[in-house]
Amino acid sequence: MNSRAHQAQQDSLSHARDEFISQWGALGTQWGINRTMAQIHALLMTAVEPMCTDEVMESLAVSRGNAHTNLKELVAWGLVRVVVRKGERREYFEAEKDVWKIFTIVARERKRREIDPALAILNKCEEASRGITSPEGKAFHSQMRALREFVGFASTMSDKVAAMKHGMAMQVAAKLIK
Amino acid sequence: MNSRAHQAQQDSLSHARDEFISQWGALGTQWGINRTMAQIHALLMTAVEPMCTDEVMESLAVSRGNAHTNLKELVAWGLVRVVVRKGERREYFEAEKDVWKIFTIVARERKRREIDPALAILNKCEEASRGITSPEGKAFHSQMRALREFVGFASTMSDKVAAMKHGMAMQVAAKLIK
DNA sequence: CATTACTTTCAGATATTACTGAAAGTATGG
DNA sequence: CCATACTTTCAGTAATATCTGAAAGTAATG
Numbered sequence: 001m002n003s004r005a006h007q008a009q010q011d012s013l014s015h016a017r018d019e020f021i022s023q024w025g026a027l028g029t030q031w032g033i034n035r036t037m038a039q040i041h042a043l044l045m046t047a048v049e050p051m052c053t054d055e056v057m058e059s060l061a062v063s064r065g066n067a068h069t070n071l072k073e074l075v076a077w078g079l080v081r082v083v084v085r086k087g088e089r090r091e092y093f094e095a096e097k098d099v100w101k102i103f104t105i106v107a108r109e110r111k112r113r114e115i116d117p118a119l120a121i122l123n124k125c126e127e128a129s130r131g132i133t134s135p136e137g138k139a140f141h142s143q144m145r146a147l148r149e150f151v152g153f154a155s156t157m158s159d160k161v162a163a164m165k166h167g168m169a170m171q172v173a174a175k176l177i178k
Numbered sequence: 179m180n181s182r183a184h185q186a187q188q189d190s191l192s193h194a195r196d197e198f199i200s201q202w203g204a205l206g207t208q209w210g211i212n213r214t215m216a217q218i219h220a221l222l223m224t225a226v227e228p229m230c231t232d233e234v235m236e237s238l239a240v241s242r243g244n245a246h247t248n249l250k251e252l253v254a255w256g257l258v259r260v261v262v263r264k265g266e267r268r269e270y271f272e273a274e275k276d277v278w279k280i281f282t283i284v285a286r287e288r289k290r291r292e293i294d295p296a297l298a299i300l301n302k303c304e305e306a307s308r309g310i311t312s313p314e315g316k317a318f319h320s321q322m323r324a325l326r327e328f329v330g331f332a333s334t335m336s337d338k339v340a341a342m343k344h345g346m347a348m349q350v351a352a353k354l355i356k
Numbered sequence: 357c358a359t360t361a362c363t364t365t366c367a368g369a370t371a372t373t374a375c376t377g378a379a380a381g382t383a384t385g386g
Numbered sequence: 387c388c389a390t391a392c393t394t395t396c397a398g399t400a401a402t403a404t405c406t407g408a409a410a411g412t413a414a415t416g
Contacts, residue, residue, distance in 0.1 A: 001311065013315045016306040020322070023299040029372095030292050032210045034404065046321055048314050053363080063406045068364065089362060089414070097321060099328040113208050121201040128194035133179065136226050137191045143224055143275060144198070150277040153351070160354055173331070176338055176350060207402095212374060231393080241376045246394065267384070268392060 017046050021060070036062055037070040041079060044095035050083045052090050078105045100166035111158045119155055122148035195224050199238070214240055215248040219257060222273035228261045230268050256283045278344035289336045297333055300326035 001009075021042040028038025039060055044051060051059070057067045071093055074080035079102065083092040096102055126144040129137060161169065179187075199220040206216025217238055222229060229237075235245045249271055252258035257280065261270040274280055304322040307315060339347065 006312070009310045009312060009315060013307060013310050013312070013318060016303050017318060019306070020299065020303045024296075027292075027296055027299065030210070030295070032208065036405080046318050048317055064363090065365080065407070066405050069405090072364090089360095091363080097324075099324050103328065103332075114205075117208070118202075118205055121198065121205065125194050125198045128197070129191060132187045132191050134184070134187060134191070137187060139226055140191060140195060140224055146275075146277050150281065154281075156355060157351060172354060173335060177334060214374080242393090243377070243395080244375050247375090250394090267390095 020046060034070070036060070036066050037073055040067070040070050041074060041095060044074075044080055044093060045097060047095070050092035050094035052092050056093070077109055100169070104162040107158055107162045111155065111162075115151060115155050115158060119148065119151050122151055198224060212248070214238070214244050215251055218245070218248050219252060219273060222252075222258055222271060223275055225273070228270035228272035230270050234271070255287055278347070282340040285336055285340045289333065289340075293329060293333045293336060297326065297329050300329055 021039050024042035025035045025039035028035055028041075031038070040056055043056065043059055053064065053067050053071065056062075056071065057064055060067070071080065074095075075082060075093070078096070080093050080095050083094050085092060096105070122144055126141065126148050129141040129144060132138065132141060164172070199217050202220035203213045203217035206213055206219075209216070218234055221234065221237055231242065231245050231249065234240075234249065235242055238245070249258065252273075253260060253271070256274070258271050258273050261272050263270060274283070300322055304319065304326050307319040307322060310316065310319060342350070
């Protein structure tokens with residue numbers, strides 16, 4: 001391939017990558033994570049080499065504070081790892097690229113933030129209304145119980161799925177689909 | 179039961195219900211739906227009778243506009259139904275109380291808002307990077323493909339599960355858990 | 357122990373989202 | 387049609403979430 005054609009390919013690659021980063025960031029909002037965090041995740045998922053804070057800042061045109069906070073948040077989730085290069089002081093960051101690992105991490109985090117607190121509330125309200133004899137009281141209690149049972153079930157399922165290996169999950173899924 | 183004991187029960191019931199509504203509302207924020215919408219949902223799920231806009235406004239101390247908008251949003255989701263009583267002009271609202279139905283509705287909506295748009299982006303980026311010959315280009319393309327395959331798979335699974343009847347879903351789940 | 361090279365924090369600024377309340381719209385019944 | 391009873395909309399305001407940039411913190415090096 002001549003150098004002009006090669007350049008055209010590199011251009012369309014960087015265009016596609018920019019598109020991915022920008023759109024993934026927009027999606028992040030829907031998913032309840034902030035735009036910058038989602039953009040950094042997209043940036044690092046499609047980076048060949050680990051990147052440092054300054055590179056992230058420049059690529060996305062965000063402040064140091066913002067880049068720093070969201071990189072650390074991604075590390076806290078387990079979606080990004082810190083890499084140190086020997087002889088260098090600064091930290092580099094690299095994203096988990098395995099889709100199944102990404103899925104289990106996100107599933108675990110969502111369960112922690114969405115399912116567990118719901119379960120706590122439902123347990124409390126189910127308990128608090130136990131033994132109330134009026135019709136409204138019985139209705140309330142049984143509604144709390146039904147919700148608690150279902151959310152508890154979802155919690156268990158979430159754990160099971162997140163603990164599965166990719167192959168096993170696909171095997172189970174295949175049965176479900178057929 | 180004497181009337182004093184009965185009153186004590188009614189108090190603890192309304193306390194438990196208030197707690198549920200308030201906490202469910204706080205949770206809504208985590209789930210990406212606004213507090214009022216989640217509170218109205220909690221209110222109606224634990225109401226014995228359908229409620230009208232004014233009753234909702236008063237129970238939650240919110241404005242007419244807010245109550246109206248969120249009631250209609252809940253109706254749009256399918257989590258709440260409009261009920262008309264004969265001889266009355268105003269609309270009453272009643273929540274779906276069946277937990278499996280609630281789950282399938284929420285799953286469908288989340289798929290629509292979270293999975294489908296992701297799939298569209300990934301398809302586009304996968305296409306846009308097809309045939310790029312540089313190593314970075316190939317890496318990008320295969321990352322997009324892996325993500326697209328996984329998200330596509332999640333989309334299918336979501337549809338399948340949402341289409342199941344409660345009993346069937348539980349049967350499948352039982353196998354998964356054991 | 358001073359300098360350099362980074363990382364971390366956070367008060368204030370900005371952007372986004374949600375809510376209010378009043379006005380406009382609509383349907384029903386006399 | 388007019389009055390009444392309700393529903394819907396929306397401009398302005400309030401609340402919340404996010405981002406910036408600079409200052410403070412920390413650790414390695416000579």
